[in-house]
Amino acid sequence: MKKILMIEDDPGISRFVGDRLKIEGYDINIETDGIKGKERALNEVFDIMLIDLMLPLVSGFDIIREIRTRGVLTPIIIMSAKFQMSDKVSGLRLGADDYLVKPFEFDELLARIEAQLRRGSYNVENEIDSFKFDSFILQFDDCKLIKNDVDIKLSKIEFNLLSYLIKNRSRVVPIDELLNKIWNYDENVSTRTLYVHVAWLRKKIRENISTDRIRTVRGIGYQFIS
Structure with missing residues (x-):
């Protein structure tokens, strides 16, 4: 109940x-x-x-x-x-x-x-402590992204964005929801800001030219592909 x-x-x-x-x-x-x-x-x-x-x-x-x-x-x-x-x-x-x-x-x-x-x-997986993909480990409690025992430098926004997409990877996360959850509806933040951060994040977590873990659903949002 x-x-x-x-x-x-x-x-x-x-x-x-x-x-x-x-x-x-x-x-x-x-x-x-x-x-x-x-x-x-x-x-x-x-x-x-x-x-x-x-x-x-x-x-x-x-x-x-x-x-x-x-x-x-x-x-x-x-x-x-x-x-x-x-x-x-x-x-x-x-x-x-x-x-x-x-x-x-x-x-x-x-x-x-x-x-x-x-x-x-959709968010029942939010309780996990870490998440592994490719050669990366995202540690939620420590706010770290590790690749082969080496820390990958992420800004606070990049970490929060990656964490939210991973925790909600079973669905496409709408653009408005990301702006709300990551930037708290800051009126100075536009969808362009989101696009730029996604692009930066993609570069940092791409293993090779054919691997893209963040899928764009045009006009709707993004989904992390595990």
Whole structure:
């Protein structure tokens, strides 16, 4: 049973959404203020979090910022009456994975939850300590790429990019997702920046002229071929 944390101070919404999610087979946990919600988000394991922005004591923005700063990668869907584009962009840049404007239909929320859980299922290999390909070993904990016992120099961006592609190698990773996860939606970073870093990375991990571990899917994204 998937475990969901909902931080929502509106009793009508929390009751309705909570009851419907229980019917759908989810283990729903509800907190109505920011302090208790943040504490549970940081100290318990959930499969997904639903977070309102306008909360008593601690705002949803601050909760999301703290969650991501602490390295918690649980998918987050913002549920908020704030409909301005600036609010959506701020929430996504802080690390939320989706944004749903109130009022919303329950079926849409359910579909978005299911989509995030499917995406999360692709990342089950994120727990591995290292990954071997060709004559390379990528050590996730030590942030090192080693070839024949020699360290290969990678920038922080190159290491994060290679790690993310390897951990999600079962699928094509969309360009927007890479910009979000690697550069945190920095408005100064363009797709051109991503293309350049991929090109640099390819040169460093190519064994020979015929070996290209990073596959380009034109107009969509990239996939690491193992």
